[in-house]
Amino acid sequence: MSILQSLQKDLLFLSMLCFFIVVTTTFSLVESLKPIDPYDFYFYAGDVSAMPVLQEGKNVPILTAQGVIAVDLDSAVILYEKNPDLKLLPASTTKMMTALVAMELYNLNDVVTVTNGKVAGQNMKLYPGEKISVYNLLQGLLIFSANDAAEALANHHPLGRAGFVEAMNQKARSLSLTNTHFVNPSGLEDTGHVSTARDLLRLSEVCMRNPVFAEIVGTKQTVVFNQENTYKHYLTNVNELLGTVEGVRGIKTGWTENARENLVTYVNRDGKNIIIALLGSQDRFEETEKLIDWIFDSYTWEKIDY
Numbered sequence: 001m002s003i004l005q006s007l008q009k010d011l012l013f014l015s016m017l018c019f020f021i022v023v024t025t026t027f028s029l030v031e032s033l034k035p036i037d038p039y040d041f042y043f044y045a046g047d048v049s050a051m052p053v054l055q056e057g058k059n060v061p062i063l064t065a066q067g068v069i070a071v072d073l074d075s076a077v078i079l080y081e082k083n084p085d086l087k088l089l090p091a092s093t094t095k096m097m098t099a100l101v102a103m104e105l106y107n108l109n110d111v112v113t114v115t116n117g118k119v120a121g122q123n124m125k126l127y128p129g130e131k132i133s134v135y136n137l138l139q140g141l142l143i144f145s146a147n148d149a150a151e152a153l154a155n156h157h158p159l160g161r162a163g164f165v166e167a168m169n170q171k172a173r174s175l176s177l178t179n180t181h182f183v184n185p186s187g188l189e190d191t192g193h194v195s196t197a198r199d200l201l202r203l204s205e206v207c208m209r210n211p212v213f214a215e216i217v218g219t220k221q222t223v224v225f226n227q228e229n230t231y232k233h234y235l236t237n238v239n240e241l242l243g244t245v246e247g248v249r250g251i252k253t254g255w256t257e258n259a260r261e262n263l264v265t266y267v268n269r270d271g272k273n274i275i276i277a278l279l280g281s282q283d284r285f286e287e288t289e290k291l292i293d294w295i296f297d298s299y300t301w302e303k304i305d306y
Helices: 003-032 091-105 134-144 147-155 160-174 197-208 211-217 284-298
Strands: 050-054 067-072 078-081 112-113 132-135 221-224 232-236 248-256 260-268 272-281 299-303
Touching: 050 078, 050 221, 050 272, 050 284, 067 197, 067 284, 078 260, 078 284, 091 134, 091 147, 091 160, 091 197, 091 211, 091 260, 091 284, 112 134, 132 134, 134 147, 134 211, 134 221, 197 260, 197 272, 211 248, 248 284, 260 284, 284 299
Parallel strands: none
Antiparallel strands: 050 299, 067 078, 067 272, 112 132, 221 232, 248 260, 260 272
16 A cells, blocks of 8 residues: 555544544534423522522421422422432322323313222212213312322223323323332322322422412312212312411322321412422421421521622
């Protein structure tokens, strides 16, 4: 091979190498410039004007709950946590996902024919053959934590209950709830039916973006009717903090014997938005209220100068 041919070969190799570097670098830059997916975070706040700062000398509360996390939504700062990724029994906090999936799959005015008979646990006393709207079932689900409402919504799926539960798990995966798996729509204890405080906080934040969901969980009591207006269902919110603790906008309770007491709470107070997820407590309402008081007593929100 002549010297000229050797140089030409070397130049061709260098040209190909440069082209490869340029292409891969450009691809990396393009990838980094893709819009941020808000589902990668607890929230997508945008302009953050203040950050919570823990004051010195404030003792962290001791809670019996097995898994807890509290987050300031406007800054994404974690205000308190205890075993936030420990897999636990979610109980009726499951119904947040049931409601979210139902609102995505059905129209609120769709009419559901109740096929399930008596369902274990808390019920709004639906009867087989009753025709009732999706919206009224959502009210029973989220206000009164009715298991029969959860089953009615699930059975309304084109692929039946199993199809609805699969949709719940698909939604969990799409929200990156990596430690969550659902086996039923109500939250009754079942093998493999688990979640964590962190996952439930993430789920609740997404749910509260939906104004219908937010309106329902903030309702203290109401009456709903079947489609023919011949039968009443009286619903009282099982969340004892709603209407009694300043700023509480509701979200979802949960209880089974082995799960103990669960509570996910949305608080809007003094312009601050906070969500608390608390699982496996011996007293969910007292401990959540204690944590709320501690947060507002122990943190100051300091303005950010840009």
